[in-house]
Amino acid sequence: MKGRKRVAILISGRGSNMAALIEAAKDPSYPAEIVAVISNRPGAPGLTRAREAGLVAEAIDHKAFASRSDFEAALEARLEAHVVDLVVLAGFMRLMTAAFVESWAGRMINIHPALLPAFPGLATHERALEAGVRLHGCTVHYVTPGMDEGPIIAQAAVPVLAGDTAAELGARVLRAEHKLYPAALARVARGEAPIVGERVEIASGDLLMNP
Ligand code: GAR
Numbered sequence: 001m002k003g004r005k006r007v008a009i010l011i012s013g014r015g016s017n018m019a020a021l022i023e024a025a026k027d028p029s030y031p032a033e034i035v036a037v038i039s040n041r042p043g044a045p046g047l048t049r050a051r052e053a054g055l056v057a058e059a060i061d062h063k064a065f066a067s068r069s070d071f072e073a074a075l076e077a078r079l080e081a082h083v084v085d086l087v088v089l090a091g092f093m094r095l096m097t098a099a100f101v102e103s104w105a106g107r108m109i110n111i112h113p114a115l116l117p118a119f120p121g122l123a124t125h126e127r128a129l130e131a132g133v134r135l136h137g138c139t140v141h142y143v144t145p146g147m148d149e150g151p152i153i154a155q156a157a158v159p160v161l162a163g164d165t166a167a168e169l170g171a172r173v174l175r176a177e178h179k180l181y182p183a184a185l186a187r188v189a190r191g192e193a194p195i196v197g198e199r200v201e202i203a204s205g206d207l208l209m210n211p
Contacts, residue, residue: 005032005085005189008078010092011039015046016088016174017111017181019079024182031189036082038075040094041143056082062094070142072100073110089143090184098145106195108143109188111181115139115155120148125166125173136160136169138177140184151200153193 002128007025009018018037025034037050042059050057056080065071071094079087089110101108114124116139119131128136137157144150160169187193193200 001029001031001205004030006035006083007032007086007088007185007189008038008082008084008112009034009050009090010075011037011044011046011090012041012093013042013044013046013091015049015090015176016190018046019049019053021088021090021182021185022050022055025188030057030182031186032086035084036078040071040092045138046091061193065139068095068097069099072097076100076103084088086185086188088181090181091095096143100143104143106142109140109153109186110148110150111177112139112141112148113155113170113177116148116152123166125170129164129166129169130158134160137171138173138180140181142200149203151195151198153187153200154180 009021011018015166022034023031026028034055037055037057039057039059042061044059047057047059058098059069060074060078064070065074072085085107087108088106089108112120114120115137116134118133119127124201125136135157136156139155140153142150142153156179158176165190184193
C-alpha cells in the first residue's frame with residue numbers, strides 16, 4: 001500500500017503485542033509499517049524478538065539519563081531519525097512528561113489491559129477479580145498527559161470465568177490484545193479514529209471487538 005504510516009513501537013519487556021503488530025504489518029495492504037522498535041530497557045526480550053523479525057531494534061537505557069526529559073530528548077532524536085509518523089506503546093512501562101506527550105498528541109497510542117476507565121494503572125487483572133466484574137478486557141487509546149486517560153479508540157471484552165486466577169484472566173485478555181491492537185492501529189493509520197473534542201468519534205459502531 002502506498003503512503004503507509006511509519007510506526008515506531010516502544011517496549012519495555014517481552015513484546016508480545018509488538019510481535020502481533022509486526023505480524024499484521026507484514027501484509028503489504030496493512031496501512032502502517034514498523035520502522036523501528038525502541039526499548040528503554042536494554043535487556044528487554046522483545047528487542048531480540050524484533051531483530052529476529054528483521055527489524056531495527058534499539059535500546060535507549062533510561063538509567064543512563066539524569067532526568068526524564070533528557071531521556072525523552074534522546075528518544076525524540078531517534079524518532080526523528082526514523083521519520084516516524086506514529087508512536088505505538090506496547091508494554092512501555094515508563095511515564096512520560098506532559099511536554100513529550102503533548103508534542104505527540106493524536107499521534108501516540110497505548111494499549112492498556114483493562115476496560116478503561118475501569119482499572120487504570122497496574123495489577124489490573126487482580127483488581128478486576130477483587131471487584132467481581134463479569135467482563136474485563138483491554139483498551140487502545142490515544143496517550144494524553146493523564147495516565148490511562150486518553151480518548152478511547154477501541155476495546156475488546158472477555159468474560160471473567162468462575163475460578164479464574166489473575167494469570168488465567170490475564171492470558172485471556174492478552175489474546176484479545178493481540179487481535180485488538182493491530183485492528184486499532186490500522187484504524188488510526190487510515191485516519192479513521194479522529195479525535196473530536198475529548199473523544200474519538202465512533203465511525204460505524206464497530207469499535208467494540210469480541211475476539
Ligand atoms: C500488556 O498486557 C499491555 O497491555 C500492558 O503490558 C503488557 C505488555 O505485554 N501494558 C500496560 O500495563 C501499560 N500500562 P507485551 O510486552 O507482551 O506486549
